[in-house]
Amino acid sequence: xxxxxxxxxxxxxxxxxxxxxxxxxxxxxxxxxxxxxxxxxxxxxxxxxxxxxxxxxxxxxxxxxxxxxxxxxxxxxxxxxxxxxxxxxxxxxxxxxxxxxxxxxxxxxxxxxxxxxxxxxxxxxxxxxxxxxxxxxxxxxxxxxxxxxxxxxxxxxxxxxxxxxxxxxxxxxxxxxxxxxxxxxxxxxxxxxxxxxxxxxxxxxxxxxxxxxxxxxxxxxxxxxxxxxxxxxxxxxxxxxxxxxxxxxxxxxxxxxxxxxxxxxxxxxxxxxxxxxxxxxxxxxxxxxxxxxxxxxxxxxxxxxxxxxxxxxxxxxxxxxxxxxxxxxxxxxxxxxxxxxxxxxxxxxxxxxxxxxxxxxxxxxxxxxxxxxxxxxxxxxxxxxxxxxxx
Amino acid sequence: xxxxxxxxxxxxxxxxxxxxxxxxxxxxxxxxxxxxxxxxxxxxxxxxxxxxxxxxxxxxxxxxxxxxxxxxxxxxxxxxxxxxxxxxxxxxxxxxxxxxxxxxxxxxxxxxxxxxxxxxxxxxxxxxxxxxxxxxxxxxxxxxxxxxxxxxxxxxxxxxxxxxxxxxxxxxxxxxxxxxxxxxxxxxxxxxxxxxxxxxxxxxxxxxxxxxxxxxxxxxxxxxxxxxxxxxxxxxxxxxxxxxxxxxxxxxxxxxxxxxxxxxxxxxxxxxxxxxxxxxxxxxxxxxxxxxxxxxxxxxxxxxxxxxxxxxxxxxxxxxxxxxxxxxxxxxxxxxxxxxxxxxxxxxxxxxxxxxxxxxxxxxxxxxxxxxxxxxxxxxxxxxxxxxxxx
Numbered sequence: 001x002x003x004x005x006x007x008x009x010x011x012x013x014x015x016x017x018x019x020x021x022x023x024x025x026x027x028x029x030x031x032x033x034x035x036x037x038x039x040x041x042x043x044x045x046x047x048x049x050x051x052x053x054x055x056x057x058x059x060x061x062x063x064x065x066x067x068x069x070x071x072x073x074x075x076x077x078x079x080x081x082x083x084x085x086x087x088x089x090x091x092x093x094x095x096x097x098x099x100x101x102x103x104x105x106x107x108x109x110x111x112x113x114x115x116x117x118x119x120x121x122x123x124x125x126x127x128x129x130x131x132x133x134x135x136x137x138x139x140x141x142x143x144x145x146x147x148x149x150x151x152x153x154x155x156x157x158x159x160x161x162x163x164x165x166x167x168x169x170x171x172x173x174x175x176x177x178x179x180x181x182x183x184x185x186x187x188x189x190x191x192x193x194x195x196x197x198x199x200x201x202x203x204x205x206x207x208x209x210x211x212x213x214x215x216x217x218x219x220x221x222x223x224x225x226x227x228x229x230x231x232x233x234x235x236x237x238x239x240x241x242x243x244x245x246x247x248x249x250x251x252x253x254x255x256x257x258x259x260x261x262x263x264x265x266x267x268x269x270x271x272x273x274x275x276x277x278x279x280x281x282x283x284x285x286x287x288x289x290x291x292x293x294x295x296x297x298x299x300x301x302x303x304x305x306x307x308x309x310x311x312x313x314x315x316x317x318x319x320x321x322x323x324x325x326x327x328x329x330x331x332x333x334x335x336x337x338x339x340x341x342x343x344x345x346x347x348x349x350x351x352x353x354x355x356x357x358x359x360x361x362x363x364x365x366x367x368x369x370x371x372x373x374x375x376x377x378x379x380x381x382x383x384x385x386x387x388x389x390x391x
Numbered sequence: 392x393x394x395x396x397x398x399x400x401x402x403x404x405x406x407x408x409x410x411x412x413x414x415x416x417x418x419x420x421x422x423x424x425x426x427x428x429x430x431x432x433x434x435x436x437x438x439x440x441x442x443x444x445x446x447x448x449x450x451x452x453x454x455x456x457x458x459x460x461x462x463x464x465x466x467x468x469x470x471x472x473x474x475x476x477x478x479x480x481x482x483x484x485x486x487x488x489x490x491x492x493x494x495x496x497x498x499x500x501x502x503x504x505x506x507x508x509x510x511x512x513x514x515x516x517x518x519x520x521x522x523x524x525x526x527x528x529x530x531x532x533x534x535x536x537x538x539x540x541x542x543x544x545x546x547x548x549x550x551x552x553x554x555x556x557x558x559x560x561x562x563x564x565x566x567x568x569x570x571x572x573x574x575x576x577x578x579x580x581x582x583x584x585x586x587x588x589x590x591x592x593x594x595x596x597x598x599x600x601x602x603x604x605x606x607x608x609x610x611x612x613x614x615x616x617x618x619x620x621x622x623x624x625x626x627x628x629x630x631x632x633x634x635x636x637x638x639x640x641x642x643x644x645x646x647x648x649x650x651x652x653x654x655x656x657x658x659x660x661x662x663x664x665x666x667x668x669x670x671x672x673x674x675x676x677x678x679x680x681x682x683x684x685x686x687x688x689x690x691x692x693x694x695x696x697x698x699x700x701x702x703x704x705x706x707x708x709x710x711x712x713x714x715x716x717x718x719x720x721x722x723x724x725x726x727x728x729x730x731x732x733x734x735x736x737x738x739x740x741x742x743x744x745x746x747x748x749x750x751x752x753x754x755x756x757x758x759x760x761x762x763x764x765x766x767x768x769x770x771x772x773x774x775x776x777x778x779x780x781x782x
Contacts, residue, residue: 003488004486004488004489004492005485007468007481007482007484007485007488008482008485010481011478011479011480011481011482011485012478014477014478014481015478087402087403087405087406087409087710088402088707088710088711088714089402090398090401090402090405091398091402091703091706091707091710092707093398094395094397094398094399094402094699094703095700095703095704095707097394097395097398098395098680098699098700099680099681101395101680102679102681105679105681106681123681126680127681288493288496289489289490289493289517290490290496290497290514290517290518308485308489309486309489312485312486312489313486315482316482316483316485316486319478319479320479323479327725331725334718334722
C-alpha cells in the first residue's frame with residue numbers, strides 16, 4: 001500500500017520529468033533557430049544569385065554552414081526519441097526530415113539556374129515553415145506558465161523574423177525587376193511581420209524589450225523606395241545589394257535577440273528544475289483529514305512541523321494555480337489562432353489581402369463594440385455563406 | 392541519422408503510449424466510481440443511524456464493502472506510479488489517501504454518536520469530493536477528443552450523482568427534523584445536480600441518453616413533501632425510511648448508467664489503441680518534398696504506393712484535427728468553469744444562493760444579448776467592485 005507521502009513525491013518527480021523534457025525541447029528550439037537563420041540567409045543569397053549575375057561563392061559558403069547546422073539539428077531530433085514528447089512533435093519532425101533530405105537536389109537546380117527567384121525562395125520558405133511548426137509544437141506543450149509565455153514570445157519572434165527574411169528575398173527580387181505584384185507582396189510581408197512582433201512584445205520579458213527596436217531608418221528608406229515605382233530604373237542593381245546588406249544586418253540583429261530569448265527559456269527551465277528538486281519539508285505528524293482547518297501561520301518557520309496534509313494541500317494549490325495561468329496563456333493564443341483562421345478564410349474566399357482581411361475584422365469589431373476574436377468566431381461560423389474558393 | 396519514417400513510427404508509438412495511459416486512468420475512474428457509490432451509501436446510512444435510533448448493522452455491512460473497494464482503489468493508485476501521469480493527478484491521489492487513512496477514526500466517532508448528521512455527512516462529502524477531483528484530473532488529461540467528451544460526460548454525471556447522494560442524506564436529516572435551513576439546502580442540491588446532468592446530456596453518447604430518466608414521480612412527490620413544512624409532523628420517521636429507500640434506488644440506477652459510461656470509455660480506448668496499432672502503409676518511393684502537390688486520389692487503393700511524405704502529411708493533418716477538436720471540448724469546459732467561478736463569487740460576496748446567482752447571470756446574459764460565459768467573465772473582472780466577503 002503506497003502512502004500519501006509517496007504520491008506527493010511522485011507528483012514532484014512528474015514535475016521534474018516534465019521540466020527536463022521541456023529543457024531538452026527548448027535546447028532543440030535554440031538549435032532550430034540557428035538552422036532557420038542560416039537557411040534564411042541561403043534563401044536571400046540564392047535570390048541574389050538568381051536575380052543578378054553574382055558568382056555563387058558566398059552562396060556555397062552559406063550552404064556549407066546550413067549543412068553543418070542541419071547535422072546538429074538531426075542529432076537534436078535523435079535526442080528527443082522518447083515517447084513522452086507527443087505525437088504531433090514527431091510528426092512535424094518527420095516532415096522536416098523529408099525537407100532536409102530533399103535539399104541537395106533543390107540546390108543543384110538553383111545552381112543550374114533552373115529556378116526563378118520566386119520558386120527558389122518559395123521552396124526554402126516551405127522548409128523553414130516546417131521547422132517553425134516544430135518550434136510551435138515544442139512551445140505548445142510547455143507545462144509551466146512562465147516558460148510557456150517565453151516560448152509563445154519566442155515562437156512569434158521567430159515567425160516575425162521569418163517574414164523579415166522573406167521580405168529580404170522579396171526586396172531583392174523587386175529591386176531586380178519591380179512589378180506591382182512584387183511590391184504588393186512586399187507590403188504584405190511588412191504588415192504580417194509587424195503583427196508577429198506585437199505578440200512577441202506582449203509576451204516577452206520586459207528586460208528584453210529595450211533591445212528590440214521596431215524601427216530602422218535605413219531599412220525604412222529602402223522599403224519606401226522599393227515599394228514605390230521609383231525603384232524601377234537602372235539604379236535597381238545597386239540598390240539591390242544595399243537592400244540585401246541592410247536587411248541582412250537587421251536579420252542578424254533579430255537573430256541576436258532570438259538567441260537571448262532562447263537562452264532565457266533554458267535558464268528558466270534550469271531554475272524551475274532546481275526549485276522542483278528542493279527536498280520536501282519534513283512532515284512529522286498527520287493533521288486529521290476530516291477536522292483540519294486551513295494551516296495556521298507557520299510561526300516555527302515554513303520548514304518545520306508541517307503535516308503531510310498541509311504539504312499536499314500547498315502543492316495541490318500551487319499546481320492548480322499554475323494550470324489556471326497556463327490556460328490564460330493558451331486562451332490568448334487560441335484567440336490569435338481564431339483571428340488568423342478567419343483572416344485566412346477571408347483571403348481564400350473573398351480574395352482579400354491579409355492586410356485587408358485584418359482591417360475588415362478590426363473595423364467590424366470596432367463598429368459592433370465586440371472583441372476581435374468574437375468577430376473572427378462569427379466569420380468562421382458563417383463560412384458556408386461565403387463564396388467558394390476559386391480554382 | 393534517424394529517418395523521417397522512424398519519426399513517423401515514433402509519433403504512432405506516442406499515440407499508443409498516451410492511449411494506454413488513458414486506458415489505465417479510465418480503469419481507475421471505473422474503480423473510483425464504485426468506491427464513491429459505496430461511500431455515498433455509507434454516508435446515507437450514517438445519517439439514518441445518527442438521525443434515528445436504528446441499529447448499526449446495515450451500516451457495518453456497508454463499511455465493510457467500502458473497505459474492500461478502498462483496497463481496490465489503493466491498488467489502482469499503485470498501478471499508476473509512472474511519472475508520465477502528471478503531477479496534478481498524483482497530488483490529488485495523495486490528498487485522497489490522507490482521507491482514506493483517516494476514515495477508521497471518523498467511523499468510530501459516528502458509531503459513538505459523537506457526530507451530528509450534518510458533520511458526519513460533511514466529513515464523508517469531503518472525501519468524495521477529493522475522489523471526484525482525482526476523476527477530474529484523469530478526464531482533463533485525455534488526449535483523444537472522443538474519449539475526452541466521454542470523460543467530461545462521465546465526470547459531470549458523477550458530480551451530479553454525488554449531489555443526488557448529498558440530497559439523500561439531506562432528505563433523511565430534513566425528514567428527521569425539518570427546518571427552513573435544511574429545506575433550503577435540499578432545494579439547492581436539487582438545482583445543482585440538474586445543472587450537472589445537463590452537461591452530461593450535452594456530452595454523453597446519444598445511445599446512452601434513453602436510459603437516463605431525469606424524472607421520477609415517487610422521488611418528486613417526496614421532494615415536494617420534504618421541502619415544504621408539511622413534513623414537520625409525526626409521520627417524519629416513516630417518510631424518512633421511504634425517502635431513503637426511494638433515493639437509494641435512484642442512486643443505484645444512476646450508478647448503473649455511470650458504470651455503462653465508464654465501460655464505454657474503456658471500450659473507446661481499446662478501439663483507438665487497435666486503430667493506432669494498425670501497421671503503417673508500405674511507403675515505396677519518396678515524393679519530392681519541394682515539388683509535391685496534394686496527394687492524388689489513391690486509385691491503387693489507399694495502402695499502395697504511398698510516399699513517406701504523403702503518410703507524414705496525412706498523419707500530421709489527423710493529429711492537428713484531433714487537437715482542434717480537443718480544444719473545442721476544453722473550451723466548452725472552460726466556459727463552464729468561468730460560470731461556476733462567477734457564481735461562487737456572487738455567492739461569497741453578495742450572499743446569493745447558487746440558484747439566485749445562476750438566475751442573475753442568465754438574466755443579465757439575456758438582457759444584454761451576450762453569452763453566459765461572457766457575463767461570467769465580466770463579473771469576475773469586476774470582482775474588486777463587489778463588497779468583500781463577510782466573516
